[in-house]
Amino acid sequence: MLKKLENSGIFGKIRDFSTKKPAKGNLNRYIQRQSTDEFTIKAREHNFRARSAFKLIEINEKFKFLRPGITVVDVGCAPGSWLQVVVDKCPNGYALGLDLQNVLPIRGADILSQSDVTSSEIQAKIREKLQNRGTVDVVLSDMAPNPTGDSETDHLRLIELCRTVFRLFSKENTVENAFELSRKNGVFLCKIWDGSGRGEFVRELSDRFSMVKTVKPMACRDMSAELYLFCRGFK
């Protein structure tokens, strides 16, 4: 299904706004609405639970890290569109998703609903689920805390959530880790909202990964501060 989608030119077409030009002052709002509509419509057409599926598809197109047989942990997975992509791209692998909210079942994925990744009880459950599966290949975090209305506070809260996930596999004393990330080609992909704490967090990640790239997929809303940090080569 996804191969067809990737070949369909959706990413190439998405910023073609040639029909019915808006008045000058409304251009930004027009562009934002058009791109949102196109990804939302495509998500419906391809039975994705959310338009965010296209963010993961695009990042994977760039870095090619989802492949058959791998183990993937998806933190903040509701409603489940990233898990849908993972299951499709990684046959014969293992996908574990968790979220604060209830997540409807997805064939081929193991899901922990009503699960807060910051809770030590939930971290123990994650460890339990993964302990006989060897190392984890890919850790995804598309988490978004409820916004407070203050962008700096929201930014710092999200960075802290990402740090929590990073610590699940990166403590020096591996006995304390919830699971082990593959030292060969382990990938960590997390969403942040841009702000003052980005530089420090990128430095922390760079200490443990040989490559850290900041990406903004086409499906991100134009005006949003949303960015993704793609980290590969866990040391």
Ligand SMILES: C[S@@+](CC[C@H](N)C(=O)[O-])C[C@H]1O[C@@H](n2cnc3c(N)ncnc32)[C@H](O)[C@@H]1O
């Ligand atoms: C943007 S949605 C994720 C969308 C998902 N990637 C998809 O494609 O369907 C963000 C999710 O993060 C979850 N979340 C926020 N804080 C969390 C936490 N502490 N533990 C687990 N999930 C959390 C929210 O409940 C929300 O469902």
